[in-house]
Amino acid sequence: MTIDTDTPTPAAAGGTQSLERAIALLRAVAASDPEGARLADLMAGAGLSKATTHRLLTALAREGLIEQDAGSRRYHPGPDLDALGQLAAARHRPPLPPAPAPPAVPQPPEAVARPSAFLRPEYRGDAIALATLLCDRHVRAADGARAALLHESVAGQTTELSFARLARDSARFATVLAGMGVGPGDRVAVLLPKGSELLIAALAIWRLGGVYMPLFTTYTASAVAYRLADSHAAAIVTNGFLRRKIPRDNARPVVTVEGDEAFGPEVTPFWSSLHAAEPRSEVARYRESDAFALIYTSESEPTPLGVPMPVKALSGIEQYMRIGLDLRDDDIYWNMADPGWAYGVYYGLVGPLLLGRTTIFCDGPYDVRQGYRMLTKYGVTNLTAAPSQIRAWHGADPAGEHQFALRILSVVGEPLPADLIAWANRTVKVPLLDQYGQRETGIFIVNRYDPDGGDRPGDGSLGRPMPGFRVVVLDNGGAEAPVGGAGEIAIDVENSPLFWFEAYANDPDRTARRFRHGRRYYLTGDWAFLDGDGSIHYRGRASDAIPMQEGE
Template sequence: MNAIDDIIGSWILQYRTAGVNAAWFLLGRHSSEKPHSPALHVVSALGQDNTYTFSDLDTLTAHLAGGLSNLGVGPGDRVAALLPKGLELTLTALATWRLGAVYVPLFTAFGNEAVSYRLEDSKTKVVITDANNRGKLPNLPGGALQAIVTTESARSSDVSFQNLLASSPMNGWTIRNGDDAMVLLYTSGTTGQPKGVIVPIWALAAFEGYMRFGLDLRPDDRFWNLADPGWAYGLYYGLIGPLLLGQSTLAYKGAFEPEAVLQLLEHYHITNFAAAPTAFRAIRAANPAPKTTSLRVISSAGEPLNPEVSQWSETVFGLPIYDHYGQTELGMVINNHHDPRLNRPVKPGSMGVPMPGFRAVVVDDKGTELGSAVEGHLAIDTQASSLFWFSGYYQAPDRTQERFTADGRYYLTGDDASRDGEGYFYFSGRSDDIILSAGYRIGPFEVENVLMTHPSVAECAVIGVPDELRGESVKAYIVLRSTHQADEQLAAELKEWVRQRLAKTAYPREIAFVATLPKTPSGKIQRYRLRHD
């Protein structure tokens, strides 16, 4: 393990120093060394492929960075993207980092309230979007937001993305320090609004670790991460990770369809494939015949993987699916590693062993480490984890403090787990009320907040319930005002109310109208009683 420790040390030395630029690591050095190598494949829903080399992306981001600079964007400023997968999103992120600014990803399934909160809290200066998502933004910039850029059909008050691409190019790369922020990504909590996770430039060391140790990404691999870059796994390991290693990445713009995924795997001769368990369960439900593919390794992340899904994969693809575990605040930290140096037998139901650079433990309520075969709180020993980069939530010291033990040594993931005698970890469940649905983290408070704005709702509580496809789905318990009657029409209206205002991924798929909600003597809702109803 000493050789691997030395490699990790070299990454930290490279990325956590003065005089660095994130876009240089992802783009600039590769454009110099292999300008004509493919960096990005953008595939339309109809299968049309537009391929961009590292040189192409270098040229385009230089122009876009010049245009953003003309809008007043400089080091440390926030630039948000409310865009689907594709060229424009990739250019926006890279141009932002080229300027030394901070990238704020916004998932396109978010509703206007979710988008507004993130823009306001992050103090975003410029947001870039498309015609499909423009309606989720204010008509005119205001507050910290100085410009709204649209990729097509710009309103009179908007800035044209194409005009920015026609700007004089920015020469060079803005120098930053390794501890400076490169991403501000919001993650849902059980109480309060979403929390902003500050991702520093030197987190690239941890991202490189996962790409090499967890995914075993090799120079001759053809890689595809199906996850959306509006979320951590898609951003860290679908956009940043492959470019960091000088590999091409694939962005499919069509809707998820099992048959389309299978066709793309075959057409592009994908050898290294990663997706959420929900995607694998959907492909399994389509009942495809055994396939002859180029696949070498398959990985799953975002929520626990059912062992039977991995067994199905062996039948259809001839390969098991390796389960991996991580968080927005950490990146991936516990894996069934594909790297031959770390490869161990896969145990059904286990998410694997800690990745080099992290020491994972199980602790009790007092923060004392527990032995094997004892369930407790999954934690990261920060003093023994050289790749632990999380420094806290944006402008939220109290919420940051909640994630650490009293002595500050252990970072508490909020998940419960156990460890066997051979060091394999097993996920037990959330130790809070977060809902993991199709790989998305959904905070019940956000959903409840939106429901409470409907005139019929007096009180409500939201929990996650088992869902065969998604792992969990959202269920809402509603206490109505006396002026309203419970019926199917009102239930449908409430679902759509959340779907439009919060996110397509977060609306309650099931609604139960109840007379009262279980509460503690102090009036706190007891969600655990609803879960065990």
């Protein structure tokens, strides 16, 4: 990683949902094979309903950007798109001498993953200004007024942190961390409850090119000590209450959020030092393969594994937010997962920042009454939760006592029984959709809800692979099992452009077990079978499987 003092002008942010979806369709058509793209494939690839897909395709055809073959009814790039491409090519690359085209090698359709619309160039290369992507461009797009965070206290008090304030405070705190010696590639442990300090610390670390390492607040002192030592953390950000979990012999710099607890000169006060610091103008540049977060597995693991998350994983995060969660411009989104865990980091912290959306944090351990109050107070329309939280709803069973604005409800962690799904559907009056993924992959199998009445899995399966992933079932010998054959869920790495995991930070033997049939396949450790419609049906967890959610 390098430090660059010039903050790049970000690509134009904002735009309507329709524009983003039209661009996704255009990319999917352009990535289709020479025979053209079917309507059903485009619906699946872009995660849109039939009515929406047809409406956008009609508009693109009207502008000459795509065309539909009258006989096959398949869609192809249009003449105006070809003209635009030639103009762009003349500007961005020198002309190449003509060469005979090699003969096309046909591939069976099952050998290639459906293309992703979110392999964006800003997530690729060797000079990615991560803090700009996750914060600064949103300040310029909306004059900084948009809320980056709504923080709800246990007492019901709400505080707001705007993107403009987040940019200013994180630039000042980056100066504080740099003064402690934190630089590119350094891991910084953040042991904080949900709150504005957590967002500020994360952005400050990314301004310096560092690696954000969240520590779950209920970890024991020994669990904290192990992760600090194993990661070689360069600094720690915490508060007075949680600081007691840090080893007494710790020699790393410690920043503590001010509170009622007294602390000595060896500790740097968070807010006082932040306000005394000059804002740092430099923005670090990452390579796409550089880690920007390090997520450890739970205390239940004999040896907790460190999962480095590279910048190129942003493509999969955006895809899941837009397609897997169907996050729309007018949604009020709440990810209830704790930001100390993978699902909370990926889709409750990084995902909203990436899309310029508001993160909602709610203090304290999960409480059903508090959860219902949050849903009604904020008018949440898009909610994602852990299975344990849905079970808590079921235990309280306050059906009929509240009116919700929910449009979609997703759950990640483990497949839920059919009776619990049916109960949740009756209670919140929207479908409960299971999703599947791991710390090493993010979510890559999803169920989708189509409010226009399109196809949606209703058979209790995990769902189907997201575009950008090819998912197979392998038998014990490493061969792909036929339809209906049981085996281990695996990702075909060679045909999955959104797959990003390379290795654990601290366990080469466990890495080798993930790829025990060679680097072609990443093995999840979960057992399932594949049906004729491409849906994955879960059959059990092997000891090597690592879920994304806490407590599952």
